[in-house]
Amino acid sequence: MAKKVKTNKRQVILEEAAKLFKAKGFSGTSMRDLGSQVGMEAASMYNHISSKDDILESICFHVSNTYISQLREIEQLPVSYVDKLKALIQLHVRLMIEDGAAVSVANNDWKYLSDDKLQQFKEARKAYEKGFAELIEQGIAAGEFQPMNVSVALFTILSAVRWVELWYRPGRGISAEELEENIMTILLNGLAK
């Protein structure tokens, strides 16, 4: 029970930290800011987290681990490359919708990770891009995708969804499902009829 409460408090601290880092940047956020956001003394917070670096690591690797485990699951699915890519894009966008602040921190503040963690994070990102690119390459080889430069396809798709994290919030007059559907329609089938 005590362990559970501790985990939840850590979770709350991480979530509030992600929002603050997104709004003010990692370097612009102090532990004091974070304490007043979560309603705890800085000293009490250290029962749940060990440092601001610890928080940044948890957020960044939560995002990269989620992306990579989604990729690994999709790679194993017995479906077409079109369906694999649809699933990958859909889950990629969904994490931005459901956990936008964390994705934003992983996208913008990863450079403040300390040495070995920085290296590890870069490798995780590279592994994700590599797996994503291989899926596109195999889909082209299988004749399911239009023949094209794989890097261009990869970066166009990853870049195409980046705005979601900055824009999406409830009240935009569009559901998460419709947003995912519209983006997949453009990237897989094109805007033209």
Next chain:
Amino acid sequence: MAKKVKTNKRQVILEEAAKLFKAKGFSGTSMRDLGSQVGMEAASMYNHISSKDDILESICFHVSNTYISQLREIEQLPVSYVDKLKALIQLHVRLMIEDGAAVSVANNDWKYLSDDKLQQFKEARKAYEKGFAELIEQGIAAGEFQPMNVSVALFTILSAVRWVELWYRPGRGISAEELEENIMTILLNGLAK
């Protein structure tokens, strides 16, 4: 002739400034840095430009004016909405390829523009997005584009091309034409066959 030399020198200063601002940021670049880059004393540079703010304004409005005049020309073309959108995306990408440093500065350092110029730049950007969105909306109404949320289509397209400015340079193993063609294929016709 004297006027021509002056214009050219101003042009050289603007181009080198864009590269420096892209690399080190507007606030991280001093007039001294710029002087040593173009091989002029700071004092001589003031014969051609009036301030660092003057340089930033010229770069940002060069980009926004180019984008808007491309849009206005395309709006008048007697072609289908598919062809209008193709032309708009192609020219949008081409400016990133041909003038990547300036586009990067306009994308990232516009926030350092001074008050009224800042307002003017935001309005220019809004006008471009509005014209771009209207073209999509009209194409959907004409039955040429898939029915979808216009904002999602607009931001997906604008976001999809943002990486080009960071990535493209000669030696990437792909020509500017092929890059433009691949991106248009994805956005207009989709990656799936």
